[in-house]
Amino acid sequence: MDMSFTDDELAFQNEVREFLRDELPSEMADKVAKGIELGKDDMERWHAILNARGWLAPNWPKSFGGAEWNAVQRHIFDTEAAAANAPRIVPFGLSMLGPVLQKFGSKEQQDHWLPRILDGSDWWCQGYSEPGAGSDLASLKTRAVRDGDHYVVNGQKTWTTLGQHANMIFCLVRTDPDAKQQEGISFLLIDMNTPGVEVRPIILLDGSDEVNEVWFTDVRVPVENLVGDENEGWTYAKYLLTHERANIAGVGFSQAGLAAVKRMARAENHNGRPLIENPHFAARVAQVDIDLRAMATSNLRIISKAAAGGAPGLEASMLKVKGSIIRQEINDLARRVAGPYAMPFASEALEGANDTIPDPLGAGPVAAQYFNNRKLSIFGGSNEIQRGIIAKVTMSGGRA
Missing domain, CATH: 2.40.110.10 (Butyryl-CoA Dehydrogenase, subunit A, domain 2)
Structure with missing residues (x-):
């Protein structure tokens, strides 16, 4: 996704790319690219690599051991990490509990639990x-x-x-x-x-x-x-949920997913021409692309608000709804491009244990992602509930 970066931001983008090239284990990126389930050891290893660089907690203040990145830096890292097939960090300690402890926890709780989240204890x-x-x-x-x-x-x-x-x-x-x-x-x-x-x-x-x-x-x-x-606890729970819902949107992963759809559609023929040239299919891709660009802009605003000490409220619900719709649409487009190559749903195929299954499009993860991401519109507060929150807050003039 095109953005106009300053010289400092371009330098940071290059730094991120170099880090991912040098530090992201190739076998781990290969698993992510093929949709193979990561084990606990994989997730802990990537957690430790990011922590050693000081990049594990981008939204945490430096006083708590975080990177304290601004909105553009977080956008750059998320985009580059997704494009490089880096694993997604387990969010429960870092993105959910961490912000709650920093805002509502006692000094003793902060001193004890926050370092243990970072070092993987x-x-x-x-x-x-x-x-x-x-x-x-x-x-x-x-x-x-x-x-x-x-x-x-x-x-x-x-x-x-x-x-x-x-x-x-x-x-x-x-x-x-x-x-x-x-x-x-x-x-x-x-x-x-x-x-x-x-x-x-x-x-x-x-x-x-x-x-x-x-x-x-x-x-x-x-x-x-x-x-x-x-x-x-309800006050703290709502605060945590706003961070969870904003995290569900997964802008970087949607960008990487849409890029994969375009790549497969250029390789797959339909009536003698690349599928990407089919007017109906191209229109669906274009609509997702437009929606994703708009959501990325909204995501930057929400990250900026959180970085300034605020908790995303109504915006997080909006981002959660739109983000889950976009990711599910991308999954559906990928499934349609892959066609019969998305049909096998045997565990051997999903885990990469059977190399005899033909996969000329590199569509192995498509079926697993399609089925697994049906949950996106349910967990973290179902989209129906989020629409109710949006309507209620809007009608009350911004008061929850």
Whole structure:
């Protein structure tokens, strides 16, 4: 995507490209390009490489060990990383919990937990959704009862992404069952190795266990692991969700995905001519390109607001809705270009274990990405709920 950069920004872009060329392991980039699932070791290795360079936490202030990049720098890095097939960093500690602790956590919590996020000592997962509390998150039932210097937690969380790798989970729990739904919730940090915590995999269509159930049975959590004030967790949860929703948009990944669609469409013929020249298909590609350029501009504004100390609110909902629509449209275009090459959905093909499957377009990841990204319009607050938020705030003159 074309942008007019200053000399300093062009120098930074070159620095990023050199770093990715020299430091991104080729076997890791190859896995990403082929849609092969990354293992925990892969994700931890890339985490450590970025941390060694000081680029792991671009949105964190330097006082907390972050890079404190401006909006354009973050845009440049995200775009170049996606184009180079760099892995996406696991966001739960860095992009979700980190900002919450920096704004609402105690000095002791900041000093203890933030360095451990950066150096990889802790792998965090998110304990928000429950079987009866997804988009209606305030209906959560997991209870935390104060018992001296501990809370005793009982309940269940679901759709816990990569929970099988985590040693820590940040949870929303109900601490006052008699209060109004949103007023009786607290934000707890729970050690996954505590007795009474059980992780059960949820097997997906492709046979993977990316998501899990997490059960709590009389789990004792120290009171000092409460973030902020008791029963004020909804405030912290909303703050975290704005960062999650902005992150879902994935502008850089959409740009890389659209570039792949154009590459495949130039190679695939339709009625004797490259598919990219088909008027109907070209019009769909052009519309996505226009929408993506507009979203990239909006994303820069939102990043700038966050860098200035604000929390993206309504804008994050707008970005989440539009970003998920664009990414799903790109996935659909890729599936249509790939045609029969997108049909195999055997785990052997997806994992690159069977080199005999013909793939002249390099379309191996298409099926996996298409199916997996159907979730984009649901998780992080479904698009229907986000549209309701947008309508409510707009009609109230900007008041949530």
